[in-house]
Amino acid sequence: MHKRCERETGSFLSSPATSWGSTVSGRCRARASRILKEAQRASWKAYVSSINARTPLTDVFNKVRRIAGKYSAPPPPILLSAVADSKTVADPFAEHFASVSWKDPAAPRARHCQRMESLGIIFLPLEGSHIISPSLPPSCGLLCPSVMILLLVQTTFLMRFCVTCLTVLLTFY
Structure with a gap:
């Protein structure tokens, strides 16, 4: 089905803008969005069926937020500690560079x-x-x-x- 869509899209792009070409393009777009929605629905059904009494609520709500597009990933660890604030990130770097600067007798x-x-x-x-x-x-x-x-x-x-x-x-x- 994907190859047919590519073939039809290619013929649409190479031919002059006719009602036939726009019809083919519309059909391909509709088919692609339908396939995408079916895949998302199947993924959601598989996830919902995997939830049981032992599944933590935070995992469930994180998945819901991720699907809704409101999920922000946890910050990456910086210098072996998870830090979310840029000021908190800057302080360990400043301490590190101060310890290896030219004023330090250990350097x-x-x-x-x-x-x-x-x-x-x-x-x-x-x-x-x-x-x-x-x-x-x-x-x-x-x-x-x-x-x-x-x-x-x-x-x-x-x-x-x-x-x-x-x-x-x-x-x-």
Whole structure:
């Protein structure tokens, strides 16, 4: 039946607007809505027949609300607790980010990354070449990923056609 409806709809869309085409389209729409209503009715009958004395009333009323379109799902758990209010959601996130911020003595990696990002990148010419490559002061130590990305972007922008671009970056890493 579905293939016939598709075939009739396709012929309706490809033919000029005639009374025959609109009749076919109306029939297909009516058939589709009838099938949908029958499926909903069968689903509802199956659910109602499954209700017994042990079925909690909250489940029954949740199903009724869901069918009526007035059901809102419970909020997803956020940081291992169910929270419905946006202010209540924001507070645990704020506490978490405050604990890993650069001011916290327990986060030396965050402080190192911030210090690396604040350092200026010096552009020096490579030995025996007129190509300028980015370099950092010798007191830097290890590079954090954000500084590596910055170096990569600046190097590829400045040395777009240079083969030594990758070797310059690998020496920093």
